[in-house]
Amino acid sequence: MGDVMRKTSSTALWLSLLAFANAQKNGSQPRGKSGYEYVDPLIGTSNGGHVFPGATLPFGMAKAGPDGFGENQGGFDSADNMVYGFSHMHDSGTGGSASLGNFPIFAQSGCPNDDIQACQYPYFVRATERVNGSAHARPGYFDITLVNNIRTEMTVTNHTALYRFTFPETPVTPNTKLNPHILVDLRDLPNTKSASNVTVHAKSGRITGGGEYSPSFGIGTYRSYFCLDFIGAAVKDAGVWSNSRASRAYSLKTNPGDRRKTPSDRPEGGWVQFEKPSQGNQILARVGMSFVSEDQACTNAEQEVPKPDFDFHVQAAEAAWRSKFDVITIEDGGVSDVFLKAFWSGVYRSMISPQDYTGENPFWNSGEPYYDSFYCIWDSFRSIHPLLTLLDPHSQTRMVRSLLDIYKHQGWLPDCRMSFCKGNTQGGSNADIVIVDAYLKNISLGIDWNLAYEAVVKDAEVEPPNWDVEGRGGLESWKTLGYIPTENLDIQGVGTESRSISRTVEYAYNDFVIATLARELGHTADYQKYLSRSGNWKNMFKPDQRSIVNGVDTGFEGFLQPRYLNGTWGYQDPIFCSPLQEFTGCYLNPSGRETYEGPVWLYTFFVPGDMATLISTLGGRDRFVQRLNWFHESGVLYIGDEQAFLKVFLYHYAGRPALSAERAHQYIPSQFNDTVNGIPGNDDSGAMGSFEAFVMMGFFPNAGQDVYFIIPPFFESVSIKNGQTGKTATVRNINFDPAHKSIYIQSATLNGVPYTRNWLQHSFFLDGGVLELTLGPQESAWGTRPEDVPPSLGPFGHGNWTVQGRSATGVKGAWQMPKMDWDLSRGQ
């Protein structure tokens, strides 16, 4: 049940009762709560988290939530008190502009003096403060009361939002009788409307409409449609509104170019006024959504919410979430609730997007699943998709199929996508990594791997005309020079000519995973080609570059540096764009510099496929560990951006898994916790959440490879039931200490057999089993030998993918040692 320990044997039962009693004694909350009860959707709704806190199903299209001002990327900012409506679709955690939020509805108890013109219409006029402390959320349900004393509760089905308004018997505005007035506004959150229309069906009170809008971090436009119905009170009056005035006309249409100003400048929509509600002063509003048509929006609503039973749908949403959480069982060992809340909320947020729009695609109908809000894969490849592979392989399989179907119909894999539009590429072509990660982890049902291979090879070989939204730029230089030059000459395509360093290392890793797939599919020549290109990061490594901070030499030599077409080195201070120097200097714009959202210090560590060579290049293990320590301790690392995640675990490659565990505790809970401020950066569709979830479970993926780094779980034990095989894998701490003082693995066994590798393969989760980690208060020799570290191409790497303590039959990824095609002159 995803809750604290469920076992059948009576011994286990007693043990669990004992654990329960101990936990009680140690002063923490009563145990026995399920994962569902620990989730707080409000975590990350201020301080730049941009989390959507409203009601959604796992991967659902309908996402009902409040919309206001402030940092309203997800609709609602806990730090801002105003709410101007409730809308039915959102993206969560995005760093671009606010997303979706089309067709917000807003309720008023009545119009002063019974004058329809005295009600409030434009969003900036009607925006109302909330009652502080009135926002409550749990998965599938959100509840808030505004100072007009109207309470709004909301829940959803897959394509339909359902609201329950409770009106005060006595409206707070003077001279006002209770005659609820509910309007719908044709705007969206980022105010991008370029065409719209609305139709009011006066008798029934139904309002339908649609409009054309722009995506929040991409190009083009999209169309969206709604179908709004009410129940609970008789219709008194209805019409449309425009600017601050209401009309009793029943339709309104705005076309692009109809006026000098853009349509988005005119607030407009429909309204219905009601007699006093018949029961409990409540009115239900049902809003069906569609990207296809108004008719389909109505059909979605009618099919999904045939009866006005709000509580039934709250329970159905809860059941849908519980079934997602049920695959994880935690024995918490008496840890503070902070960890349990952060953990379960992280798992929850990892399943908000991508959104399942199957059946809603207006452009093609292939019978394949269609997911959207891959927002963005640059953020999600690192831990969201690997987490979904682990917890919900069925959904991950559908998402990979959808990516391939997008490739098939649009010619390219997306790197970012929202609202049927192409989103901005931040660096490499990272769908390549999602696809290869899936391949290595038995995500396979219905996936055409030849199509997948064609798609990733196209990313590597063919430059698109606009590489800001797909594929890669500078491919000619990439193939001939082996790096992306600063001020590159690129006549094949157009894109934002910045980030030459970060694009180089990301393209290199993209080619590494393509090499892996080439090997698996038997494309030997391609394998050699892409493996060789995966070493291109070395062409931007300047061995004598030093990093001087405030006049003091950090002592570390050798960093990535920009290079021109002619091979001459450029210069970017290795700390530039870190918190130590012009933190925000490297965003996605033409004046951005040679790294993206981070410094050279950070990107110099990005060689996920060949850490052994990187370690020797940086002066060997001890020197590497010193450098990584400086990176984590100097303030140069910002943990709130996804490229930081892997850096917590790179110690594993230097044979120091204990230091990875220390770093994990350095950041959790100080930077990831259970407060509304509780994530350090944009959640990016759950990326921060998936990081927290993995780290606290005690393993973290090197995405694109069949590798999970092992650290002790933050709980006494963690079990995951695999959705493909039905087997359960358990990681259990022996000598667990809920204060997390003993975080050092002294020894380990896998199914009773000693296990010395500091990493796991996915077969552990497919086959099930028990990994027992015996903990102590000091670093030990466990996992420190060269043969214990995860595989790499270079000198400390080894080509052995068989797993200790179990048979490795059926495991993909048998590694062939490649011929080394570069000179490791700086090796130790």
Ligand SMILES: *[C@@H]1O[C@H](CO)[C@@H](O)[C@H](O)[C@H]1NC(C)=O
């Ligand atoms: C809610 O709290 C904020 C910040 O403390 C305050 O500015 C605002 O006036 C309060 N609103 C209400 C309705 O009490």
Ligand SMILES: *[C@@H]1O[C@H](CO)[C@@H](O)[C@H](O)[C@H]1NC(C)=O
């Ligand atoms: C909602 O969509 C999911 C797929 O994303 C599906 O598994 C689920 O059954 C749907 N729920 C209902 C009630 O149809």
Ligand SMILES: *[C@@H]1O[C@H](CO)[C@@H](O)[C@H](O)[C@H]1NC(C)=O
């Ligand atoms: C206006 O309504 C018609 C009929 O429902 C629809 O076909 C059209 O696409 C709508 N226009 C916009 C901009 O939504």
Ligand SMILES: *[C@@H]1O[C@H](CO)[C@@H](O)[C@H](O)[C@H]1NC(C)=O
């Ligand atoms: C609670 O504290 C006691 C000592 O006071 C300790 O023996 C026990 O293991 C702790 N329980 C848990 C679940 O950590």
Ligand SMILES: *[C@@H]1O[C@H](CO)[C@@H](O)[C@H](O)[C@H]1NC(C)=O
């Ligand atoms: C190489 O190109 C850069 C940038 O145009 C220029 O500053 C530098 O002088 C050139 N170096 C050589 C050796 O031509």
Ligand SMILES: *[C@@H]1O[C@H](CO)[C@@H](O)[C@H](O)[C@H]1NC(C)=O
């Ligand atoms: C929780 O995390 C936030 C964001 O990283 C941080 O600013 C805050 O200090 C943390 N709070 C606690 C109590 O650790």
Ligand SMILES: *[C@@H]1O[C@H](CO)[C@@H](O)[C@H](O)[C@H]1NC(C)=O
């Ligand atoms: C791989 O997944 C399929 C279902 O897609 C499952 O039947 C099979 O047992 C899995 N293979 C392994 C090796 O676990």
Ligand SMILES: *[C@@H]1O[C@H](CO)[C@@H](O)[C@H](O)[C@H]1NC(C)=O
């Ligand atoms: C690789 O595996 C074989 C058994 O298949 C074992 O004999 C050998 O010692 C292993 N090598 C390393 C470096 O782990």
